[in-house]
Amino acid sequence: MDAKNTVPPSGRAAPISKQTGIRHLLAAASYSFGGAKRLIGEAAFRHELIAFAAAMVAFALAGASLFQYVAMAILFLLMMAFEAINTAIEEIVDRVSPEISDMGRHAKDLGSFACLCLIVANATYAFYVVFLARLLG
Numbered sequence: 001m002d003a004k005n006t007v008p009p010s011g012r013a014a015p016i017s018k019q020t021g022i023r024h025l026l027a028a029a030s031y032s033f034g035g036a037k038r039l040i041g042e043a044a045f046r047h048e049l050i051a052f053a054a055a056m057v058a059f060a061l062a063g064a065s066l067f068q069y070v071a072m073a074i075l076f077l078l079m080m081a082f083e084a085i086n087t088a089i090e091e092i093v094d095r096v097s098p099e100i101s102d103m104g105r106h107a108k109d110l111g112s113f114a115c116l117c118l119i120v121a122n123a124t125y126a127f128y129v130v131f132l133a134r135l136l137g
Contacts, residue, residue: 035084045083048119052076055126062130075125079118086111 019027039045052072059069089111093104 039080039084039087042083042087044115045080045087048076048079048083051122055122055130058126058130062134064129064133068129068133072122072125072129075118075122079115079122082115082118086115 018024055072056069059072064072090108093107097104
């Protein structure tokens, strides 16, 4: 199938019904929840959730400010987004190239590196709030 020929090789195109209004919003939300359900199946994501919960407990014990909680929540949301993108990359690579290839390995490694960068950012910020903010501030 190319850009000009939008009919699949079978000769029959499936009808596409585009949702509008509130139905579109509900459909989009269901897709997002489906993605969250898929992501919770990833061990790395479950570990990140546990680390976030531990950071929130540590923030409470350290007397963190509202701004610090909000900043940590934003960093965690970014980490969730990157983890979702990394999982999507892995799913696509596994589907398109089930054999081991350098290109597939590089795509997966780059996605993993992006997640690692955000894990380090989250951990660094949590360490600062819990241990260094009182000493330096």
